[in-house]
Amino acid sequence: MSATRYGYLGPEGTFTQMALLSWAASHGGEQVPFGSVDSALDALRRSEIDAAMVPIENSVEGGVSATLDALASGDPLVVIGEVNVPITFVLAARAGMPLEEIRAVGTHSHAWAQVRGWMDARLPGAAYVPTLSTAAAAAGLAGDVEQGYDAAVCAPVAAANHGLTVLADDIGDRAGAVTRFVLVARPGALPERTGADKTTVMLFQRDDRAGGLLELLEQFAVRGINMTRLESRPTKSTLGSYCFSIDFEGHVLDERVGEALMGLKRVCAEVRFLGSYPREDGAQTEVAPLTGDEDFSAARNWLHSLRRP
Amino acid sequence: MSATRYGYLGPEGTFTQMALLSWAASHGGEQVPFGSVDSALDALRRSEIDAAMVPIENSVEGGVSATLDALASGDPLVVIGEVNVPITFVLAARAGMPLEEIRAVGTHSHAWAQVRGWMDARLPGAAYVPTLSTAAAAAGLAGDVEQGYDAAVCAPVAAANHGLTVLADDIGDRAGAVTRFVLVARPGALPERTGADKTTVMLFQRDDRAGGLLELLEQFAVRGINMTRLESRPTKSTLGSYCFSIDFEGHVLDERVGEALMGLKRVCAEVRFLGSYPREDGAQTEVAPLTGDEDFSAARNWLHSLRRP
């Protein structure tokens, strides 16, 4: 992957940019902020950029619907890597603003949800003003236009970028909060198989199959495959009609993964393959007994011998 | 249920108020708007109100995390009814504002996600300004303070409430979009069993059980119980640790539901019962063969005869 133009969910100073900065291969490349996940992925589909870093799930807020939905339709894109970023929020304001005088706080709605405990305890009277991103909240305070809020909840880097004063550090209600980002590209050469891989798929159920999700999960279970993320998403047609965004351990080149994908392909209305890529933490997949490549190869050779005795 | 004070996710003019207005029992009662799902449910827990109408899932946007999470922790609350509301958005502005002069549009982020197609086609240059709710966007235009936007995406009723002009009708990208709301109360007498009931639970997995979700779903499958909604939510501890918000057909007083709940109680770290209540559409549950109350009673009587021969 020799991408030279990397898109990300901007503006500068978002956690997404922090994810991109921690992706070593991106260091020589150009970084292009986008106003939304949709616009970043559209640019990628139009080949205006070579890859895009977008958030996919947060340990507190759950799946990022915009990303899940943008990957689920439109021209195919695939995940080629992942980055986990610890999420730390600060309360920042212009120099000279004392904490006790803050009447309104601007931030993105997801960030607001993660600092509600701190706010209720320390600034119970402060109003909430939604902004497009945490970085935009910080930028707003630095500009000339009145924003309707006196402080921003944002990443430390955004406060620094805009010359704001940090009034309180690490104000998230959950210690250890993490957001997982994925680097997305157009389909091309598969990332190499490392033995510590994940695969991402979107599964659309058939209406005419009883059992439903259970039947899908059995396709993983009978091959000893472990899921690491499962999100249901509405298919946008009617209430009660779902598709499932799933990450599981293993690479599409693994035999057990290949057979599971074929099984899913048969029983699902649609399977959208969203990539196989190395885990950031490098944790080798514990292959369940009797589900290694050699077990599948031995079984296939045996079947061939039966068929051509 | 003789509630006299009904809370709802406000302000006036939201789709949630429309849901409450369509709940016949509420007509004689008082209606109290709240700024967030959390604050409405907290007021309910403190007995300041008797019931609260809150959104739980949208056919386009999926589960409403704030509601799912607020029900999942804290003092127990239960759902006692549901209302489905068709979602229709209008573009509204002050009298005299022509469509072609709109530079910025205010609305709630979920609404924005549902009108992106129309906006890209008709107002491609307009900026997006997030607001606390669709009704707040309309209210902002009606007030004296400059809001940074010239038009609002909101419900028809909100445009009417605030004397705005509707520039475009029914601008949602998905025809037939629906949001489902639930009426929540403190635990008390169970809603009567009607044969057309749903039950809502939140299931927390044990870390030490292989199989995981498959094992949970089998508890439904072996009793022939049909799920109508499944959402995974992070448990807020680490990435990859989930709980599941599930609606299924049937009432806690149904034998098959009782046995399934007992099975889940055994194999889950925690099962949070969030109520049994009549379906709004009145569709009678199709009880799978051999899973009716009479089948369970016959089996129980038989077991008793074995145990006391």
Place this chain on the structure above:
Amino acid sequence: MSATRYGYLGPEGTFTQMALLSWAASHGGEQVPFGSVDSALDALRRSEIDAAMVPIENSVEGGVSATLDALASGDPLVVIGEVNVPITFVLAARAGMPLEEIRAVGTHSHAWAQVRGWMDARLPGAAYVPTLSTAAAAAGLAGDVEQGYDAAVCAPVAAANHGLTVLADDIGDRAGAVTRFVLVARPGALPERTGADKTTVMLFQRDDRAGGLLELLEQFAVRGINMTRLESRPTKSTLGSYCFSIDFEGHVLDERVGEALMGLKRVCAEVRFLGSYPREDGAQTEVAPLTGDEDFSAARNWLHSLRRP
């Protein structure tokens, strides 16, 4: 159980009598040989005897069809105990008969099947003459009537009973062969629960249920119950129509067993309960996590609290 008349599959000197002799409670009682399993169980049903010892499975030959079928129909009977007897065969003849002059060997067909290897190696030319039992083969040699055979394959005790000479010891092809016998009685007080119990059932499938055996086995699996024996038997109507004779760990008074039996009762055409009784080896059941009585009680109490809030 104060039985005083014990039937068994005779005649004297069979392995079945050895099983009965090893059943301590039988020592003060009367022992009545029967010519077939059917006649012993019929006598039991008519209250002519109080219990009957019959073979149910052999480690080499498999299930004993006559017993399985006799328990599966007719007035209900239940197993109240089990005895495992090591099976050792001898080749016996009248005094003075040399091994090399044996032209024909009499024994029961099941015994013949277990000594075929030895016979092929040592007496390859000998003809086989079927007899009603191994003991009958020995008795025949001791009588005055010409039997058409010169030697018998039988239990050591039968050779001794009839004054025969043992020409070869321990001639079974499988070292460690064991036959399992069960003591059968009319339904009455259940054998006490010891924590080291087995339960025996006969399950008849419904014709109209897809999934079949898998569905039955899941009733055990979801309650963590371990099967120790499974035999399919034809239902005697058409080819391909089966019932299943199953032993599993646990006692009908165990909560998990009770719930599994109720589940089977619902999904099967018929469940015939054939008793709960202590294992001969006294091996305590390893109760799978979350399937103990206390887990079921806790779940039931919780369900009651939901139903009567």
Place this chain on the structure above:
Amino acid sequence: MSATRYGYLGPEGTFTQMALLSWAASHGGEQVPFGSVDSALDALRRSEIDAAMVPIENSVEGGVSATLDALASGDPLVVIGEVNVPITFVLAARAGMPLEEIRAVGTHSHAWAQVRGWMDARLPGAAYVPTLSTAAAAAGLAGDVEQGYDAAVCAPVAAANHGLTVLADDIGDRAGAVTRFVLVARPGALPERTGADKTTVMLFQRDDRAGGLLELLEQFAVRGINMTRLESRPTKSTLGSYCFSIDFEGHVLDERVGEALMGLKRVCAEVRFLGSYPREDGAQTEVAPLTGDEDFSAARNWLHSLRRP
């Protein structure tokens, strides 16, 4: 298949010979009776014959252990065809013997089990004398040697062969009793795929796999494969250790069958393939939705496209 020497479980006049006679391809060949299933299959393994007809299951008595066990070990053999024969028993005696004077009846123990009802009703005092086969019982009456019985239970053809008088017709307790025979050969060219095929396997469980039989059956279930026969057989080592003899619909050349066999090969200690062959009744397999060859091919092609994008 141009076999010219056909072995069968003899002697002449057995139901097995009747099965062989109904196998059209055998008509020009030589027919060789054997004294046991073992000796017939051993001769086949030594290439002394080209095929062997042996019984495998009876609608009343169940699986034929001798056949199941002889196929389960030793050099590989495969089933290449099946024949179902209605089983009708007659009571036959020498000319002049009146029914009321019969004191003892000779027959094979399996036949005896199938006429017990008739015997109890009409000849309650008659003793049972076991013989090697039903045909041998008839032959014995026709010879010069005293047999210890005055009448035989045998097939009509055996009575006719030996010039016996039929005292009673159709004396089986079950109308419609059927025995299924299989024609066995050494592995060679597979019988052609007809769309109305069966496959026979013997599955040996691993000791170290929890779940056991359930896990094996799921390999069929996830590919929509229907079983038509399941017999458990002891592995001859210890009580409670089983293998499973299974017939299922489909041919080893079917995609779904191939994948199921590979899955079984992985999770079993051993899978013994015992042949794919046309059903006698010609009933076309109802292929479950999404499990046809075209579904598997489409899935495989899709997987290839993912792996080489």
